[in-house]
Amino acid sequence: MQIKPVTAFSTLLKTIVxxxxxALFVLALFAVMGRLEFNYFIxxxxxxxxxxAVFAVPFLSNISALTDYVNSLAQDQRVRAPDLSFLSxxxxxxxxxxxxxxxxxxxRQAMETVITEREILVDTLPDILIMTNDxxxxxxxxxxxxxxFGQNLAQRYLREVIPNEKLMNAIAVVTQDLRGQAIEFHVExxxxxxxxxxxxxxxIPSENGISIVITLTDITQQKRIQHMxxxxxxxxxxxxxxxxxxxxxxxxxLRGPAKDDPAAREEFLKVMGEQAERMSxxxxxxxxxxxxxxxxxxxxxxxxDLVRIVRSEKQHFEWACKQKNVNLILRxxxxxxxxxxxxxxxxxxxxxxxxxxIKYTNADSDIIVTAKLTSVLPDDHLFRKxxxxxxxxxxxxxxxxPKEHIPRLTERFYRVDSARxxxxxxxxxxxxxxxxxxxxxxxxxxxxxxxxxxxKFSVYLPIYxxxxxxxxxxxxxxxxxxx
Numbered sequence: 261m262q263i264k265p266v267t268a269f270s271t272l273l274k275t276i277v278x279x280x281x282x283a284l285f286v287l288a289l290f291a292v293m294g295r296l297e298f299n300y301f302i303x304x305x306x307x308x309x310x311x312x313a314v315f316a317v318p319f320l321s322n323i324s325a326l327t328d329y330v331n332s333l334a335q336d337q338r339v340r341a342p343d344l345s346f347l348s349x350x351x352x353x354x355x356x357x358x359x360x361x362x363x364x365x366x367x368r369q370a371m372e373t374v375i376t377e378r379e380i381l382v383d384t385l386p387d388i389l390i391m392t393n394d395x396x397x398x399x400x401x402x403x404x405x406x407x408x409f410g411q412n413l414a415q416r417y418l419r420e421v422i423p424n425e426k427l428m429n430a431i432a433v434v435t436q437d438l439r440g441q442a443i444e445f446h447v448e449x450x451x452x453x454x455x456x457x458x459x460x461x462x463x464i465p466s467e468n469g470i471s472i473v474i475t476l477t478d479i480t481q482q483k484r485i486q487h488m489x490x491x492x493x494x495x496x497x498x499x500x501x502x503x504x505x506x507x508x509x510x511x512x513x514l515r516g517p518a519k520d521d522p523a524a525r526e527e528f529l530k531v532m533g534e535q536a537e538r539m540s541x542x543x544x545x546x547x548x549x550x551x552x553x554x555x556x557x558x559x560x561x562x563x564x565d566l567v568r569i570v571r572s573e574k575q576h577f578e579w580a581c582k583q584k585n586v587n588l589i590l591r592x593x594x595x596x597x598x599x600x601x602x603x604x605x606x607x608x609x610x611x612x613x614x615x616x617x618i619k620y621t622n623a624d625s626d627i628i629v630t631a632k633l634t635s636v637l638p639d640d641h642l643f644r645k646x647x648x649x650x651x652x653x654x655x656x657x658x659x660x661x662p663k664e665h666i667p668r669l670t671e672r673f674y675r676v677d678s679a680r681x682x683x684x685x686x687x688x689x690x691x692x693x694x695x696x697x698x699x700x701x702x703x704x705x706x707x708x709x710x711x712x713x714x715x716k717f718s719v720y721l722p723i724y725x726x727x728x729x730x731x732x733x734x735x736x737x738x739x740x741x742x743x
Contacts, residue, residue, distance in 0.1 A: 271320065272313070272316060272317070272320060275312075275316040275319075275320060276309050276312045276313050276316050277309075279312035279315065279316055280305065280308040280309045280311075280312040283304070283305065283308035283312075284305055284308065287301050287304045287305055287308070288301070382402045383402050383403040384403070385402055385404060386404060387404060387475050387476060387477050388401075388402070388404045388405040388408060388409075388455075388474075388475070388476035388477075388478070389401065389402040389404070389405060389473070389474070389475055389476075390405050390413075390418070390421075390473075390474040390476070391462070391470045391472065391473050391474070392418050392431075392470070392471065392472045392474070393469060393470065393471050393472075394435070394471045394472075395417075396417055396418045396419065396428075396431065396472075397415060397416070397417055397418070398413050398414055398415065398416050398417075398418055398421065399414070399469065399470050400414070400470065401413045401414070405476075408450065408453075408478075409421050409422070409450065410450070418431075418474075422447060423447075423449075424445050424446075424447055426443060426445045427443065427445055427457060427459075427474075430443045430457065430459050431459055431472055431474070434459045434460065434461055434472065435461070435471075435472065438461050439461075440458065440459060440460045440461070441457075441458075441459045442456070442457070442458050442459075443456075443457050443459075444456050444457070444479070445457065452480075453478060453480045454478070454479050454480045454482075454483045455476045455477065455478060455479065456476070456477045456479050457474060457475065457476050457477075458474070458475045458477075459472065459473070459474050459475075460472075460473045460475075461473075488672075491672075491673075495672065495673035495688075496542075496546065496673070499542055499673065499687070499688070500539060500542060500543075503535035503536070503538050503539045504535075504539065506531065506532070506535045507532050507535050507536065510528040510529075510531060510532050511532075513528060514528055538687075541687050542687045542689070545687045545689040545690070545693065546689065548608065548693055549672075549689060549692060549693055549696065552605065552693065552696045552697055552700065553696060555700065556696065556699065556700055558700075559600075559700070560600055560601045560602045560605075560700065560701060561600065562600070562601065562602060562603070563598035563599075563600065563724050564598055564599050564600070564601040564602070564603055564606055564724075565596075565598055566596060566598075566599055566606065566610075566631055566650060566652060566721070567592045567593070567594055567596050567631050569603065569606055569607050569610055570590070570592060570610055570629060570631055570652065571590070571592070572607070573607060573610045573611050573614060574588055574590065574614070574629070576611070577614055577615065577618055580615075580618050581618060584618065584621070584623045584624075585623055585624045586618055586621060586623070586624075586625060586626070586627055587625075587626045587627070588614075588626075588627050588629060589626055589627065589628045589629065590629050591628065591629065591630045591631075591632075592629070592630070592631045592632075593631060593632045593633060596631060596632070596633060596650055597633070597650070597723045597724065597725065598723070598724045599650050599701070599721040599722065599723060599724055599727075600701070600702075600722070600724045600727050600728070601701045601721070602701075605697045605700070605701070606697065606701065606721075608693055608694075608697060609652075609693075609694050609697050609698065609719060610652070612690040612691065612693060612694050613654045613694065613717050613719070614627075614629070614654060615690065616654075616690055616691070616717075617654045617655075617656040617658075617715075617717075618656075620656060620658040620659070620715075621656035621657050621658040621714070622657055622658055622659070625656070625657040625658075626657060627654065627655065627656050627657070628653075628654075628655045629652075629653070629654055629655075630651070630652070630653045630655075631650070631651070631652045631653075632650075632651055633648060633649075633650060633651075633723075634648065634649060634650075634651040634720075635647060635648050637649055637720065638704045638706055638720050640704045640720075642702050642704075642722065642730075643704065643720065643722075645730055646722055646723075646726055646727075646730065647726075648723065648726070649720045649721060649722055649723065649726075650720070650721045650722075650723060651718055651719070651720055652718070652719045652721070653716055653717065653718040653719070654716070654717050655714065655715070655716040655717075656714045656715055656716075657713070657714040658714050658715060659711065659712065659714075660709045660710050660711040660712055660713055660714055660715055661676055661707070661709040661711070661715055662676070662711055663709075666707050666709060669691050669707060670691045670692055670694070670695040670705075671692065672688065672689055672692045673688040673689065674688065675688050694719075698719065698721075701721060702721075702722055702727060703719055703720055703721045703722070704719075704720045705717060705718065705719050705720075706718045706720070
């Protein structure tokens with residue numbers, strides 16, 4: 261940095277007067293004692309002021325440069341240390357300033373790193389984080405909050421973003437009592453969600469700064485699972501209690517009024533047998549579903565011939581087909597490559613789909629069973645990375661399924677027509693079992709149905725070699741990402 265000229269004349273004049281004051285005192289003393297004439301006194305003092313100015317100008321220039329440098333550091337500006345040629349003659353001031361500059365840069369860089377790390381940490385938190393000031397105006401958010409409630413949240417009132425009175429009341433309590441609050445609340449916009457909120461007072465609130473910190477955890481899925489569990493227990497209890505009540509009632513009747521009635525006894529025993537068989541099917545399906553869920557995260561490793569399974573399972577339904585005069589038409593590609601899976605679980609898929617088709621198709625009709633290789637794949641994240649898959653489909657000629665029921669068909673105990681399902685011997689768990697088996701086998705099921713014409717259930721399974729190659733690529737990519 262070059263030496264700056266002194267622009268403040270008054271400062272220069274004061275400095276010259278102060279520096280030349282000892283000379284003035286000595287010259288005045290000689291003049292009073294008569295040893296120095298007045299004109300020499302004036303010349304001498306002017307010479308002293310001139311010499312003082314020679315030293316004062318570079319001194320003040322260096323002081324001015326040093327002041328500007330310190331002000332620049334205070335304003336967090338990156339500037340070079342000034343060249344203090346005059347002051348450096350007194351001491352190593354320039355070297356000290358350079359060391360100060362380096363130290364300041366290192367500390368600033370370290371602070372910027374800490375701030376960046378904290379910004380990244382806050383942004384990568386899975387929970388929603390919202391910070392407001394005392395006026396309930398949003399000051400800061402993290403990425404999770406912006407993904408849910410929108411990108412432009414800063415300087416907006418919290419009530420506009422989350423219009424929930426329960427949340428606002430809890431914030432008011434925290435503001436007054438300075439004690440944290442934990443609540444649960446529901447919002448309908450931007451989408452129906454349940455949240456658990458933890459509200460805390462910021463330790464050091466500042467004017468127009470952060471005063472309230474709100475952490476939101478999305479518990480929508482948790483609530484849904486709790487609701488599903490409650491429904492499952494209620495439905496399972498109802499499904500078991502109904503045949504049990506029938507059996508108990510018939511037993512009491514056989515012990516009482518129908519004790520000596522052979523015809524009634526035969527009829528009651530027949531119904532009791534049907535109810536017991538229904539209850540046995542229900543228990544078996546529940547056990548199967550539980551076993552599948554236990555192994556949900558264990559990927560199957562065996563090669564499975566799906567065509568062989570279809571042919572084997574078809575034989576189990578010959579009697580049921582004869583009773584309804586239903587014709588099972590097989591259109592199977594015998595050269596299908598194997599899929600990765602477990603025989604018994606995939607057999608359950610085929611068994612449930614064939615059984616449902618026979619139960620719900622019209623009498624004297626055809627059921628078309630197809631197994632082929634296809635490049636027309638469902639819209640699923642796994643199949644987006646594949647170019648082909650095995651497709652197994654079962655198409656019946658039944659009454660069809662209304663569109664509003666299709667998304668819920670794989671729910672446990674969900675029935676389009678409860679009375680008809682029980683009449684044909686269904687437990688309401690077959691498609692739920694299919695769904696869980698396919699989840700474990702990286703498969704997908706699609707349902708196409710038209711009321712009055714019939715339904716088509718299609719299962720897509722990846723080919724063994726294609727899936728193995730995809731898993732290997734994903735594993736290699738994961739290793740590279742870690743490295």
